[in-house]
Amino acid sequence: MEQLQHMSVEEPALSATTVFASLAELRDAPGYSPAAISERLSNALGKDAAAPLLGVNVDLLDRWASGLDAPNAAGRLQLADLDALVGHLHCAFTPAQAMLWMCSPNVLLGARPIDVYRTQGSAPVIGAIRAYVEEDLG
Template identity: 80%
Template sequence: MEQLQETSAEEPALSATTVFASLAELRDAPGYSPKEIATRLIDSLGADAAAPLLGVSVQLLGRWALGQDAPDAGGRLQLADLDALVGHLHCAFTPAQAMHWMCSPNVQLGSRPIDVYRTQGSAPVIGAIRAHGRGTFG
């Protein structure tokens, strides 16, 4: 079978067929609707912090969380992106540490992580969180 990536002795082989079959079920996965992600972000960050990071009003974010309104495709991607970042922060830091880390200059990123997130999205910030967890910064 086609391999998606090289695997080490610790990682089981994963075929593209298996991944694509699993992805077919993704849309119905519990916990990942816009309503559930919006609620999770409000619970984690508060609406006043989450809304500006998503580029929406507090009121619109509240309507998403209540299921009274649904984000467009771009809004869904923003929700998923911020949700991924918050998940990594929860895994790597306490809430106080996460706030300090996100708002402090970061050598690897060349700026504060919060500013990098606002301009480039979560990918470089998540990379820096992973590097921090490994004790590497390059």
Template identity: 75%
Template structure:
């Protein structure tokens, strides 16, 4: 920690995060809408492991995802955010569907099996290499 960085306690972090579950931009409805807007329902639904109809009900707040569904939404939302931060949409599509040496497979396949963690790590490594 540098001299400019204030100390941050675990209590402060969790107290700050306590309101997040119901914050408008983080609700399942908002995330589902964002994913549909970014990827389209036909691409987002299979990545989430749900039907397009169920994803649409989440986006319309006609149905609420269970804990697993909320985690899937958050995971895919995090991945899409990193892709948007590092690539243009066309670059992201090519990158996700091309073999990645660090991952040993296509990022899309790694995401389907392991979730966003390793893929986000590879995005960060590539961005660091490109801009670092």
């Protein structure tokens, strides 16, 4: 049986200026505003779960979601980080599976994903989700 060789299809080059100009417009786009992300996280996780994961109290999360207050730069990064994690969880698992996966020991991470998120952020947890999905597909 012949092995298939992967052919490289050359993609058009994107200039950094084009990419970053688009990102500049995205900062305050409706779906990416701190209010929209705060509301999305509150709806996906519940306020009582989202607030501590963001390191804020529920009242502040409510103010962010309503637009009455805005997070500082660190708060915006926390929102983006948790939003990315929740997006990956929704792509890979049902809500019940996501909760079980996040709260169960994970060999790749050496701890429960929820604990790794709290200490290291979403990057290693998202990596473990991707590894899980690739293993499941393979």
